[in-house]
Amino acid sequence: MLHSIQEWTIQHAQQTEHVHWFMDLPELLAFISVVILWGVTRVPSLRDCWSANLGNPQIIGTMPRNRFQDIMQHLRFDDRSTRSDRAKTDKFAAISSVWGSFVTNCITCYNPGLHITVDEQLFPSKTRCCFLHYIASKPDKFGIKFWVACDLKSKYICNVLPYLGKDPNRPSGExxxxNVVMRLMEPFLDKGRNITTDNFFTSLSLAQKLLRRKTTILGTVNKIRREIPQSARYSDRNEFTTQVGCRCFQPLLPR
Incomplete structure (x- = not known):
């Protein structure tokens, strides 16, 4: 992944600025460390990381501000010369190669426990792209939405998918x-695990699909779902249990 980012960043810089522009791997790692420290220090702006009053000594000692901004300007995650062709079939073309390696590493480098949670995550961004989302209920209302499966105990990202709009490969009627839950959980099914979801994901049909793959589900469920019995919809109780096959499916009705 680092070699790819290095190659494409140098390629872009030499094509747009200076033919002798270069960045080695240690410098790329130093750049990444500054980005991480920048997120930890939470200074008002990037420029303040190098200021006399608010600056972080670790950042100042790692890389000059001008060099950091120079790398940031040219940072690329794909071969720009072929992006337009790839973008015809891949909306995530600008980062899909490195992203695919990242997700593969997430899946193969860690064995999650018995409990996995699935939810959405909106990463703040105002970058102009066709899959930018606006969600009024979120603190940061604009961003790129990801579907994420995380290990309950360690919070490790087990699998993650970007939401790029309508998926032509999703089976009709599903x-x-x-579709999101089954794709996220595919590497971890048939192992007796349990997943926890909110009322967007939880449904009887999903529970049945998971049960066939030796996986159970626990989650809140919207009482307007077709599979919820009428007696439960108008009950004063806020919790009920229903049987799916030989396992318990325990949705919680919202108050």
Missing amino acids: RLSE
Whole structure:
């Protein structure tokens, strides 16, 4: 991944600025460390990381501000010369190669426990792209949405998918929520695990699909779902249990 980022960043810089522009791997790692420290220090702006009053000594000692900005300007995650062709079939073309390696590493480098949670995450961004989302209920209302499966105990990202809009490969009639859960959980099924979801994902049909793959589900469920019995919809109780096959499916009705 680092070699790819290095190659494409140098390629872009030499094509747009100076033919002798270069960045070695230690410098790329130093750049990444500054980005991480910048997120930890939470200074008002990037320039303040090098200021006399608010600056972080570790950042100042790692890389000059001008060099950091120079690398930031040219940082690329793909071969720009072929991006337009790839973008015709891949909306994530600008980063899909490195992203695919990252997700593969997440799946193969860690064995999650018995409990995995699935949810959405909106990463703040105002970059102009066709899959930018606006969600009024979020603190940062604009961003790129990801579907994420995390290990309950360690919070490790087990699998993650970007939401790029309508997926032409999704089978007709299959709910988006079910498709997302099954894709995220595919590497971890048939192992007796349990997943926890919110009411966007939880449904009887999803529970049945998971049960066939030796996986159970626990989650809140919207009481307007077709599979919820009428007696439960109008009950004063806020919790009920229903049987799916030989396992318990325990949704919680919202108050």
